[in-house]
Amino acid sequence: MNFHTIHHCRQCGTSVEHRVPDDGDTKTRAVCPACGTIHYQNPLNVVGTVPHRDDRVLLCKRNIEPRRGFWTLPAGFMELGESTAEGAMRETREEAGAEIELEGLFTLLNVVRVGQVHFYYRARMLSERLDPGPETMEARLFSEDEIPWDEIAFRTVKETLERFFDDRRRGAFGIHAGDLD
Amino acid sequence: MNFHTIHHCRQCGTSVEHRVPDDGDTKTRAVCPACGTIHYQNPLNVVGTVPHRDDRVLLCKRNIEPRRGFWTLPAGFMELGESTAEGAMRETREEAGAEIELEGLFTLLNVVRVGQVHFYYRARMLSERLDPGPETMEARLFSEDEIPWDEIAFRTVKETLERFFDDRRRGAFGIHAGDLD
Numbered sequence: 393m394n395f396h397t398i399h400h401c402r403q404c405g406t407s408v409e410h411r412v413p414d415d416g417d418t419k420t421r422a423v424c425p426a427c428g429t430i431h432y433q434n435p436l437n438v439v440g441t442v443p444h445r446d447d448r449v450l451l452c453k454r455n456i457e458p459r460r461g462f463w464t465l466p467a468g469f470m471e472l473g474e475s476t477a478e479g480a481m482r483e484t485r486e487e488a489g490a491e492i493e494l495e496g497l498f499t500l501l502n503v504v505r506v507g508q509v510h511f512y513y514r515a516r517m518l519s520e521r522l523d524p525g526p527e528t529m530e531a532r533l534f535s536e537d538e539i540p541w542d543e544i545a546f547r548t549v550k551e552t553l554e555r556f557f558d559d560r561r562r563g564a565f566g567i568h569a570g571d572l573d
Numbered sequence: 574m575n576f577h578t579i580h581h582c583r584q585c586g587t588s589v590e591h592r593v594p595d596d597g598d599t600k601t602r603a604v605c606p607a608c609g610t611i612h613y614q615n616p617l618n619v620v621g622t623v624p625h626r627d628d629r630v631l632l633c634k635r636n637i638e639p640r641r642g643f644w645t646l647p648a649g650f651m652e653l654g655e656s657t658a659e660g661a662m663r664e665t666r667e668e669a670g671a672e673i674e675l676e677g678l679f680t681l682l683n684v685v686r687v688g689q690v691h692f693y694y695r696a697r698m699l700s701e702r703l704d705p706g707p708e709t710m711e712a713r714l715f716s717e718d719e720i721p722w723d724e725i726a727f728r729t730v731k732e733t734l735e736r737f738f739d740d741r742r743r744g745a746f747g748i749h750a751g752d753l754d
Contacts, residue, residue, distance in 0.1 A: 398583045399583060400581055400582060400584065400585060401581060401586075402579045402580060403580055405581035405587070405588070406586070416707055419652065431583075433653055434618065434650060434651060434653065435618060435651050437616060437618065437690060470615060470616050470690075471615065472614055472615065472616060473688075474685060475683035475685050475752050476683055476690060477752075496750070497681065497748075500657075504654065504655060504656050504659075507653045507654075509618060509657060526597055567748045571658075
């Protein structure tokens with residue numbers, strides 16, 4: 393898990409105890425012995441797009457860790473105040489500066505080991521203009537046989553790209569839900 | 574939002590500042606002036622099922638707030654260490670004690686106002702045996718014309734039930750993704 397242990401209470405700053413709360417819960421939580429606050433940690437959503445134009449797909453070369461220098465689809469952590477679709481559009485704007493029109497949800501992938509759920513939407517690119525942000529070294533379009541398969545940053549990205557080209561070949565896009573180890 | 578303001582640092586207990594971090598972020602976060610920890614708050618996933626048998630659907634009468642006494646599909650917050658599907662099965666076991674076989678994802682509903690994403694899976698009930706947990710007053714099967722529409726606990730549940738009976742009438746179940754205000 394990429395989650396940090398909670399040492400102090402968010403409400404009052406007291407050192408927390410790690411125990412099963414007395415409210416009928418069955419899991420160990422960080423419980424404040426002073427004010428009683430129970431701190432929950434839950435999975436995070438990662439939202440992104442598969443921006444495509446003609447037979448090509450847009451990838452971004454990461455300028456930040458983890459996996460700096462590897463290629464990814466535009467994606468990032470979903471924020472409060474936005475939907476999964478809005479978050480996917482925001483990340484596409486921030487990381488690639490691409491003008492897109494969102495299509496349907498395409499993959500929904502659980503990565504239990506790191507406590508994440510990844511959502512990728514298909515997105516039609518409205519132009520080839522790009523304006524990558526500071527998190528991206530370079531953004532460009534790749535046809536299927538140009539994809540740098542050995543330099544893909546994350547397995548959810550690889551899985552999503554494979555499904556995309558498979559469905560494109562079949563001529564019909566589904567919604568693919570599944571788990572990655 | 575049902576999120577609590579962060580007052581103290583999770584790592585060291587110091588009072589946090591609420592400001593945009595210096596790392597290129599654009600949003601206000603709780604930042605610790607002593608140890609530098611940045612605290613993020615993100616949407617939560619709620620996972621559940623539509624347990625069905627013959628032409629009926631299983632609902633649970635809530636024994637806890639919010640919406641105590643109202644009817645819901647079995648659902649709850651996704652935990653670390655489980656997938657969306659595993660969480661949906663766990664909640665169905667905990668709240669109704671139903672024996673189910675999970676089918677496909679059915680609805681994926683954003684509720685931006687409260688910072689939640691709700692996932693409902695279709696689930697075939699393997700028997701009519703039920704064993705409701707402490708969070709449930711009563712669990713029972715309802716045919717479409719018996720559903721207590723005015724006593725449904727949450728809008729995502731109402732939306733999911735409506736879609737379920739509509740798709741059933743059509744004879745084909747889709748995956749319905751959308752937003753509720």
